[in-house]
Amino acid sequence: MKNYSQRSGEIGDFSDIPFWKKADAADLVYVSYGLLIVTLVVVSYLLGAFHLLPHDPHDIRLDLMMSPPGTAGHLLGTDFMGRDIFSRLIVGIQAYFLPGLLAVAISLIGGSTLGVLAGYRGGMADTAITYFTNLVDSFPRLVLILLVVAAFKPDIYYIMIVVGLTNVPVVASLVKGKILFLKQKNFVEAAVSLGLPARTIILKHILWYNCRSLLIIQATLGMGEAILMETSLSYLGFGVQEPSPSWGNMVQAGANYFMQGKFWPSTAPALAILFTIMGFHLLGDGLNNLLEGKRGR
Amino acid sequence: MKNAPLLKIEDLRTYFYSRSKQAFIRSVDGVNLEIRRGETLGVVGESGSGKSITALSVLGLISGGPGVIAGKILFGSNGEQKDLLDGLEGYVKIGREQNRIMQVSKDVLGWERRSDEVMRTIRGGEIAMIFQNPKASLNPFTPVGKQITEAIRLHTKITDAQEAAERAIYWLKRVKIDSPALRFDNYPFGLSGGMCQRAMIAMALACEPALLIADEPTTGLDATIQSKIVDLLAELKSELGTTTMLISHDISVISRLSDSVVVMYGGTVVEYGPVRDILTASISSKHPYTSALLASIPGEEHVRDKVALQAIEGDVLDTINIPAGCRFYARCNRVTPKIRENCERREPDLREIAPGHRARCWLYFD
Amino acid sequence: MPKTILEVIDLKKHFFHRKGLFSAFSGEERRIPAVDGVSFYLKENETVGLVGESGCGKTTIGRTVLRLAAPTSGRILFDDKDITTATTEQLRKLRGQMQMIFQDLDAALNPKMRIRDILREAITVHHKVSDEEVSRRIGELLEQVNLKKGKLSNFPHELSGGEKRRVGIARVLSVGPRLIVADEPTSALDVSIQAQVVNLLRDLQSQLGLSYLFISHDLRVVELISHKVAVMYLGKIVEMGLSGRIAHAPKHPYTHILWSSLVEKQSKESSSATRNTQSGIWGVFDFERPYSGCRFAPRCPVYESQGRPTVCTDPASEPQLRDIGDGHQVACHFPL
Structure with a gap:
């Protein structure tokens, strides 16, 4: 049984209702959860940056080694060197926050530049860019990262540059698709014929008005991916190195004690990774449905 | 039964739903019309007048909710008359407030299952349809001849493949496709637009339908091709006498091919009668919309004297915002002080103003 | 004697299509001569109608004349100046004088911009003007195209077909053009709205002294609005002359x-x-x-x-085209 009901509006009063009023409840929940996570991450990043922490994350307390959550003011307990896990979780955000933003910036700027070149110019530029993106796409990302790590040094910024670059093709193809869609509707040609300079058409009409929601969505998804990359590499020992905390190396360090029944040193960062990445992805998904519209409605 | 019309539509309502406005789009909002056996009924109207949706409703081809929600479609062939919407009322619940439909609940799956049951024997066989875009309506991966053959085997008594193929070639020849035996094996992309439309017509007629619905058969074709298709339809009409519902916004096509005409505006029929009364008689005897529409088309006299066209002011009716009074009131130039109040408040019904000629206008009611 | 505003001499525009999967290497291309040697001229305050079946190259002529597409060969003179090889920047300046009305109603309207912003942008493309001047000009344009002021804060998708067309025309007028190429301006509209637009275009011509290159497949409308008509067939003009002569005493x-x-x-x-x-x-x-x-x-x-x-x-x-008086x-x- 499907129900359809009409707003009791006067004749002449059927204007569009704003998107959040007609949105799926699920999408709104996704987006609010995502926004909550993003706020938490940003606030925690700032707290970490200004050292506004309950404990010093590097303070080794041999007397409090592996104490369970709640012991002596340690909210989430301590790790094998007696360091406060909660504080280390907050500081762990430093490991991915700026590098993640760098990755996102690279993928968005690189992607929209290539996308605009391919879509707006077309012809040879399009062919060249398509070959390039296919080449990048066909390379396993992890292998590329390991190559970079081996050639330079295991620095998170190098890794994030690679993550950003490997995300360029996705953004580029989305932007290009959007431009081709606009071109098909003669939209670009009409702007040219009005006498608008190419710069205005690209920056204002294409990127700002027609690609902004797409880019915001890609940014959230890209950030989630960057976090995943950082934590998994740090877990493997290629990313952030001890004693600097990262959620990845915290899980790794704690994993040795998991079997002894001391689950908290690994579980806390693992859950943090889970909820954060879920937050970014749900935010991207929800925004996609809200701003770009769901298919098959 | 002999004199009963082949198709009679009574108070048909087909609504769609706008999510962004949370309101009903009343595409077809109380349509009444009938097609007698052997006649061609022309349906004229602008986009959004509901003419195509009426045809699709008859064939049960409406997708998207709520769709057909009320009315009767009486179709009489093989000596019995049956309602194509019979037994469907149970799946729809309508909530009204002050005579306006405000809420519709529909069991879409149940409705569709029941509708398919009724329509299966009718669609294609009893009622065939020609669509506006012939290239899109033909299967691009099957040769046209094969498509026609399959239709024949599905809808007529001929089941033998060889016989059906011969029949298909006969029909291709009948619609004036040259060297039909060669075209038989052509794929739709190898044919021009006009040729595809001919193939569509052949396919529709090959099933020997009781009713043929032609939805904008000439739109989108070039001027010279259009006139050829119209010629073909006229010739087939005089030879076969197939009962036809011809939908078009092109008045010249309608006036050439039809016996009766229905003029639609904003989801309803505003005028209905024999073609010579509506599209050629003096202006004073017609609904203001019809006469204004005829006047707005550039004719010989405009061109000769280089005078401005008599445009209808305002915009095509938005079928979400249907006013309480006459649907054409806001654009009408023939409102008199005597009837103004009626026009504004009450919707006129479709009443006979001359034998066989009905109009929905207060001007003709006392 | 009115001045010639646009002259086209032996204009050719050929498109090339790659043929087959490996054509990038073999270089095998299919040539489509969409416009194949067309010459005509357009005088000030005059309308030339261009008719023909779909695919005969009418729209391509319109686009090439405005240099939205580069011609393969031939010359285009605007105001006696050769614009065939004008640079992008020169062309950008010229767009203040020549404009195009597109067949697609939505073409000129950015779906995310309000009508007011669309018009404001168009007004300020070629001239630096103050905010007051912009609003004065917007008011003037709305009056010219007979559009209600209340529509200014709407988005394009909230307008009807006729209103979109009016906004499109207002946008084109806002730069103050002298030549307008109208590509099927009525074909996407309903019958009852078409007449409004045809009347509007005619009124604007007499008020502003515009010149139109009017492309359409609707013969009646072309006959009504044009002074001269050119009939195209497969990329060539086969007949050209006064509209009455073409319609009532055709030679081809x-x-x-x-x-x-x-x-x-x-x-x-x-x-x-x-x-x-x-x-x-x-x-x-x-x-x-x-x-x-x-x-x-x-x-x-x-x-x-x-x-x-x-x-x-x-x-x-x-x-070849030859004069018969x-x-x-x-031809x-x-x-x-």
Whole structure:
């Protein structure tokens, strides 16, 4: 049984209702959860940056080694060197926050530049860019990262540059698709014929008005991916190195004690990774449905 | 039964739903019309007048909710008359407030299952349809001849493949496709637009339908091709006498091919009668919309004297915002002080103003 | 004597299509001569109508004339200045004087911008003007195209077809053009709205002294609005002259068929002119079919009735436009 009901509006009063009023409840929940996570991450990043922490994350307390959550003011307990896990979780955000933003910036700027070149110019530029993106796409990302790590040094910024670059093709193809869609509707040609300079058409009409929601969505998804990359590499020992905390190396360090029944040193960062990445992805998904519209409605 | 019309539509309502406005789009909002056996009924109207949706409703081809929600479609062939919407009322619940439909609940799956049951024997066989875009309506991966053959085997008594193929070639020849035996094996992309439309017509007629619905058969074709298709339809009409519902916004096509005409505006029929009364008689005897529409088309006299066209002011009716009074009131130039109040408040019904000629206008009611 | 605003000399625009999967390497290309040697001129405050079937190259001419596409060869003179090889920046400046109305109603309207911003942008493209001047100008434009002020804060998707067309015209007018290429400005509109737009375009011409290149397949509208009409067939102009002459005393068989098909659709019996062309060749119309000599010969009733004279299919003697008096030009060996 499907129900359809009409707003009791006067004749002449059927204007569009704003998107959040007609949105799926699920999408709104996704987006609010995502926004909550993003706020938490940003606030925690700032707290970490200004050292506004309950404990010093590097303070080794041999007397409090592996104490369970709640012991002596340690909210989430301590790790094998007696360091406060909660504080280390907050500081762990430093490991991915700026590098993640760098990755996102690279993928968005690189992607929209290539996308605009391919879509707006077309012809040879399009062919060249398509070959390039296919080449990048066909390379396993992890292998590329390991190559970079081996050639330079295991620095998170190098890794994030690679993550950003490997995300360029996705953004580029989305932007290009959007431009081709606009071109098909003669939209670009009409702007040219009005006498608008190419710069205005690209920056204002294409990127700002027609690609902004797409880019915001890609940014959230890209950030989630960057976090995943950082934590998994740090877990493997290629990313952030001890004693600097990262959620990845915290899980790794704690994993040795998991079997002894001391689950908290690994579980806390693992859950943090889970909820954060879920937050970014749900935010991207929800925004996609809200701003770009769901298919098959 | 002999004199009963082949198709009679009574108070048909087909609504769609706008999510962004949370309101009903009343595409077809109380349509009444009938097609007698052997006649061609022309349906004229602008986009959004509901003419195509009426045809699709008859064939049960409406997708998207709520769709057909009320009315009767009486179709009489093989000596019995049956309602194509019979037994469907149970799946729809309508909530009204002050005579306006405000809420519709529909069991879409149940409705569709029941509708398919009724329509299966009718669609294609009893009622065939020609669509506006012939290239899109033909299967691009099957040769046209094969498509026609399959239709024949599905809808007529001929089941033998060889016989059906011969029949298909006969029909291709009948619609004036040259060297039909060669075209038989052509794929739709190898044919021009006009040729595809001919193939569509052949396919529709090959099933020997009781009713043929032609939805904008000439739109989108070039001027010279259009006139050829119209010629073909006229010739087939005089030879076969197939009962036809011809939908078009092109008045010249309608006036050439039809016996009766229905003029639609904003989801309803505003005028209905024999073609010579509506599209050629003096202006004073017609609904203001019809006469204004005829006047707005550039004719010989405009061109000769280089005078401005008599445009209808305002915009095509938005079928979400249907006013309480006459649907054409806001654009009408023939409102008199005597009837103004009626026009504004009450919707006129479709009443006979001359034998066989009905109009929905207060001007003709006392 | 009004000045010539636009002159087109032997304009050609060919498109190239890659053929097959490996054409990038073999370099095999298919040439489509969408516009194949077209010459005409347009005087100030005058309308030239361009008619023909779909695919005959009318829209391509419009786009090439405004240099939205680069011509393959030929010359385009705007105000006696050659703009065939103008640079992007020069062209950008020229767009203040020549504009295009697109067939697609949504083409000119950014879906995410309000009508006010669309018009403001157009007004400020070529001139730096103050905010007050902008609002004054917007008011003036709305009056010119007969659009309600209340629509200014709407988004394009909230407008009806007729209103979108009016905004499109206002946008084009806002730069103050002298030449407007109107590409099928009425074909996307409803019958009752078409008349409004045709009247509007005519009023604007007399008020502002505009020149139109009016592209359409609607013969009646073209006849009504144009001073001169050029009939195109497969990338070439086959006949050109005053609109009354073209409509009522056509000399080229194609023009004759085009106009009689209009009358014939209405009348109950088909006219004799087209009756004898009712053979199967009538659906054939494309650039890929090889022809030699006159490109209309394969469909031409005169060619048939003359007993297929060889001059019509002689590749060395393709008929050229020649004057037969009163500026009436026709490209046919056997004009009617």
